[in-house]
Amino acid sequence: MTVAAPPRPEAPPPARSSVGRLVAARLLHWWRRLTAMRTAIVLLFLLALAAVPGSLLPQRSLSQNKVNAYLTDNPELAPVLDRLYLFDVFSSPWFAAIYLLLFVSLIGCVLPRGLEHARALRAAPPPAPRNLLRLPDSGQLPAPLPPGDALDVVEEELRVRRFRVVRREGELSAEKGYLKETGNVLFHLSLVALLLGLAGGKLWGYEGSILVTEGQGFCNSFQQYDTYSSGALVDSADLSPLCVDLQDFRAEYEPNLTASSFTARIRYGPPGKDGVPTTIGVNEPLRVDGDRVYVTGHGYSPMFSVQTPDGTRYDDLSVPFLPTNPGTMASEGALKLPDVGTASDDQLALEGLFAPTGVVRDKILDSIDPRPLSPQVAIFVYQGYLGLDSGIPQSVYSLDQSQIDRGRLTRVAAANLELGQSTTLPDGTTIAFTGYREFAALQLSHDPGQIWVLGAAVAMLLGLLGMLLLRRERVFARAEPGPTDGGSVLTVASLLRGSGENGPRFAALADDLRNAVEDRARTRTETGGPPA
Amino acid sequence: MTPNQSLAELSDQLFTIGVALYSLAVIAFCAQLAFGRRPALVGAGAPVGFVAEPERGRRWGVAAMVLTALGAVSQAGVLVTRGLAADRLPWGNMYEFATATVLVAVVAYLVLAVRSPGLRHIGVFVLAPVVLSLVLIGLFLYAEAGPLVAALRSYWLAIHVSTAILGFGIFFVSGIASVLYLVTTRHEDRVAAGEASESGILARLPAAAVLDRVAHRTAVFGFPVWTFAVIAGAIWAESAWGRFWGWDPKETWAFIAWVVYAAYLHARTTAGWRGRPAAWVNVTGLVVMIFNLLFVNMVSTGLHSYAGVG
Numbered sequence: 001m002t003v004a005a006p007p008r009p010e011a012p013p014p015a016r017s018s019v020g021r022l023v024a025a026r027l028l029h030w031w032r033r034l035t036a037m038r039t040a041i042v043l044l045f046l047l048a049l050a051a052v053p054g055s056l057l058p059q060r061s062l063s064q065n066k067v068n069a070y071l072t073d074n075p076e077l078a079p080v081l082d083r084l085y086l087f088d089v090f091s092s093p094w095f096a097a098i099y100l101l102l103f104v105s106l107i108g109c110v111l112p113r114g115l116e117h118a119r120a121l122r123a124a125p126p127p128a129p130r131n132l133l134r135l136p137d138s139g140q141l142p143a144p145l146p147p148g149d150a151l152d153v154v155e156e157e158l159r160v161r162r163f164r165v166v167r168r169e170g171e172l173s174a175e176k177g178y179l180k181e182t183g184n185v186l187f188h189l190s191l192v193a194l195l196l197g198l199a200g201g202k203l204w205g206y207e208g209s210i211l212v213t214e215g216q217g218f219c220n221s222f223q224q225y226d227t228y229s230s231g232a233l234v235d236s237a238d239l240s241p242l243c244v245d246l247q248d249f250r251a252e253y254e255p256n257l258t259a260s261s262f263t264a265r266i267r268y269g270p271p272g273k274d275g276v277p278t279t280i281g282v283n284e285p286l287r288v289d290g291d292r293v294y295v296t297g298h299g300y301s302p303m304f305s306v307q308t309p310d311g312t313r314y315d316d317l318s319v320p321f322l323p324t325n326p327g328t329m330a331s332e333g334a335l336k337l338p339d340v341g342t343a344s345d346d347q348l349a350l351e352g353l354f355a356p357t358g359v360v361r362d363k364i365l366d367s368i369d370p371r372p373l374s375p376q377v378a379i380f381v382y383q384g385y386l387g388l389d390s391g392i393p394q395s396v397y398s399l400d401q402s403q404i405d406r407g408r409l410t411r412v413a414a415a416n417l418e419l420g421q422s423t424t425l426p427d428g429t430t431i432a433f434t435g436y437r438e439f440a441a442l443q444l445s446h447d448p449g450q451i452w453v454l455g456a457a458v459a460m461l462l463g464l465l466g467m468l469l470l471r472r473e474r475v476f477a478r479a480e481p482g483p484t485d486g487g488s489v490l491t492v493a494s495l496l497r498g499s500g501e502n503g504p505r506f507a508a509l510a511d512d513l514r515n516a517v518e519d520r521a522r523t524r525t526e527t528g529g530p531p532a
Numbered sequence: 533m534t535p536n537q538s539l540a541e542l543s544d545q546l547f548t549i550g551v552a553l554y555s556l557a558v559i560a561f562c563a564q565l566a567f568g569r570r571p572a573l574v575g576a577g578a579p580v581g582f583v584a585e586p587e588r589g590r591r592w593g594v595a596a597m598v599l600t601a602l603g604a605v606s607q608a609g610v611l612v613t614r615g616l617a618a619d620r621l622p623w624g625n626m627y628e629f630a631t632a633t634v635l636v637a638v639v640a641y642l643v644l645a646v647r648s649p650g651l652r653h654i655g656v657f658v659l660a661p662v663v664l665s666l667v668l669i670g671l672f673l674y675a676e677a678g679p680l681v682a683a684l685r686s687y688w689l690a691i692h693v694s695t696a697i698l699g700f701g702i703f704f705v706s707g708i709a710s711v712l713y714l715v716t717t718r719h720e721d722r723v724a725a726g727e728a729s730e731s732g733i734l735a736r737l738p739a740a741a742v743l744d745r746v747a748h749r750t751a752v753f754g755f756p757v758w759t760f761a762v763i764a765g766a767i768w769a770e771s772a773w774g775r776f777w778g779w780d781p782k783e784t785w786a787f788i789a790w791v792v793y794a795a796y797l798h799a800r801t802t803a804g805w806r807g808r809p810a811a812w813v814n815v816t817g818l819v820v821m822i823f824n825l826l827f828v829n830m831v832s833t834g835l836h837s838y839a840g841v842g
């Protein structure tokens with residue numbers, strides 16, 4: 001089918017003198033441009049093109065670290081790209097401009113079509129054109145039946161095929177496939193609904209992540225999360241009262257060390273309550289009241305104990321080490337102990353590598369297996385000033401390099417320790433590697449829009465199937481008295497909307513009609529009806 | 533569990549046999565083109581009918597179809613034995629995904645060729661890229677039969693990945709039809725201008741209008757399948773990764789492909805875009821799909837990096 005924009009009235013002639021009319025004519029002109037199918041194709045193309053840099057350049061929404069690395073590696077180019085929002089493509093004003101224009105175009109295009117369709121649904125199929133044989137698919141067949149009876153047969157045949165039929169004087173019009181157009185309108189409007197669902201989810205949704213070691217827990221509040229992001233309309237007082245305690249975490253592996261499952265046993269419930277026990281894992285989040293809790297990763301927290309020369313012991317000092325190699329779970333991290341020493345320039349810290357199954361080659365520790373078969377650590381121990389109260393935020397997972405560079409934090413020992421071993425610092429402090437715990441990276445997400453998005457997506461798919469698989473077809477028939485007495489000549493024509501070839505289908509319909517007419521004529525003569 | 537070695541080896545042998553059968557089919561299709569005659573079209577809007585070919589060309593054509601079908605059986609065997617060897621669905625890494633996609637393309641071609649015999653003539657243009665793809669897959673994407681990583685252990689693997697494979701395979705045939713359409717329209721123009729002769733290999737292709745219709749029909753079938761695959765992927769991502777859409781590179785390119793195919797379907801029904809411009813949009817769609825399979829899996833890192841290559 002030739003898709004032209006629905007017929008619209010001619011623009012008023014450029015009016016004499018009236019500026020207002022001139023502006024109106026301009027606006028109308030642009031509105032037509034925008035809602036033309038051609039514009040839609042161009043906008044679709046622009047949208048596809050605009051998404052490309054979002055996959056080729058690092059994006060803040062995916063990894064802030066990668067963006068930072070890119071900024072340091074390309075000091076000249078990167079700031080320019082950043083000003084063009086190329087590290088935030090999908091939330092950039094120009095990306096939004098493209099899809100908003102596309103959706104305005106879509107609404108402007110589909111609403112009139114939908115209204116017209118609603119009218120057509122109630123209206124009867126239009127009368128047959130005067131000259132049916134001018135239609136591309138048409139033909140004549142002699143019928144040994146009077147005109148009225150011949151049309152009866154055609155009507156029955158078409159009704160069996162689910163056509164809507166209207167009889168008029170000596171002729172008939174039939175139509176089917178209204179659902180095709182309904183599908184088109186449903187599909188396009190569902191796209192709008194989907195966009196609204198996405199926008200709602202962005203505005204009222206939030207997400208927080210936190211590393212939780214076995215035996216610990218967290219409650220749903222922005223202060224507790226390691227990182228979080230929230231929509232513009234989220235009021236932090238509205239966060240649902242939910243606390244989660246991690247009881248234990250288990251990772252299982254295939255013989256070739258592919259991780260086969262992660263399961264976290266948790267208890268969850270409102271603060272202060274004992275909580276309901278359950279198990280969550282990959283592909284199996286906890287879903288409660290619009291919130292979802294996921295396990296997004298895991299790792300080890302090595303445990304140390306420290307004994308100062310005066311005999312004070314600090315036990316169970318532990319901190320999550322982040323996996324640097326997910327295959328072997330070799331992990332890096334830093335343990336900062338500002339309170340161990342007696343003065344602010346007498347603080348203790350260690351930084352290093354944890355290997356769940358350690359091997360030492362050339363004095364370098366590495367891990368060969370993600371399972372904790374033979375845990376070892378390689379640590380550098382530092383003493384001095386950690387800079388924690390300097391006002392500059394620090395990463396929890398590494399030491400402040402500037403304090404080391406300035407000589408305020410100095411390395412006093414380096415050691416590879418197996419479980420239970422310890423090392424002694426020059427001042428007599430001993431540090432022992434006493435064990436490890438597993439931690440889980442948990443994420444709590446709240447997205448009130450997602451159920452709407454799902455509903456819109458399903459409606460969109462249904463509309464798409466209707467639009468693409470159904471055919472919209474009109475059939476006209478006219479019966480006139482034929483050359484033989486009591487016989488008639490049937491003229492039949494069919495019109496198909498949308499692409500697709502109609503020839504073979506029309507031929508089949510014509511065959512069926514001929515057979516049906518002949519059958520009817522035969523039964524009539526057999527049952528002794530009026531002779532044909 | 534440990535993969536069953538003998539089954540895994542059988543799978544690899546079937547892969548080689550499949551490639552060999554397809555290669556023979558390519559030779560037979562070439563012979564058919566060489567000995568056959570130009571298929572004449574009867575009537576413009578009429579069903580696509582062809583005058584009978586000379587006996588020799590016809591026999592080569594039948595041989596080519598049989599070889600293609602046998603190749604497809606053998607290639608299906610690759611996936612079945614793989615699946616049995618590792619006791620899971622055979623699309624856990626790129627080697628398996630790509631092999632399955634090519635199989636869908638071959639089956640889509642076979643279905644088309646059985647339904648409209650006139651299209652058998654384009655066999656060499658489908659099978660030659662198929663052989664090339666399979667050789668490249670065997671050389672560069674090969675991965676041992678092995679177990680799946682945790683995130684893939686979900687029934688959504690069956691739903692999302694199989695529909696993605698199906699959509700991709702269908703778009704593959706659609707894209708090739710559009711490429712051939714572009715070639716034949718140019719040839720027809722040159723014949724009309726008296727610059728090219730009416731014989732030759734190009735003259736033996738189906739008429740441009742037929743190719744255009746095949747490209748559109750297959751894309752119309754592929755589009756809802758692809759739409760469903762993307763939606764299923766989003767549903768799975770919601771439970772595996774904690775969000776249903778996050779502009780991960782693979783998701784981004786799936787979206788780009790979807791938008792390009794939507795543009796193609798619009799272009800096909802819009803005056804001024806019908807014909808060659810629309811065909812170029814469809815070819816762009818195929819390029820995007822292939823880029824998504826190769827580049828995004830192998831070069832960029834995202835949550836979808838299950839390629840198992842390298």
Ligand code: HEM
Pocket residue numbers: 001003034035036037038040044102105106107109110184188191467468498499752755791794797798801
């Ligand atoms: C988000 C953007 C859009 C998408 C993804 C989209 C998708 C589609 C698809 C897949 C089809 C089916 C084509 C076929 O029947 O072969 C279609 C049909 C159609 N679209 Fe869109 N569309 C979009 C925007 C628009 C806009 C902006 C307009 C109006 C300017 C429009 C007007 C139409 C019309 C009139 C049809 C019917 C074609 C026919 O009956 O053959 N669409 N659309």
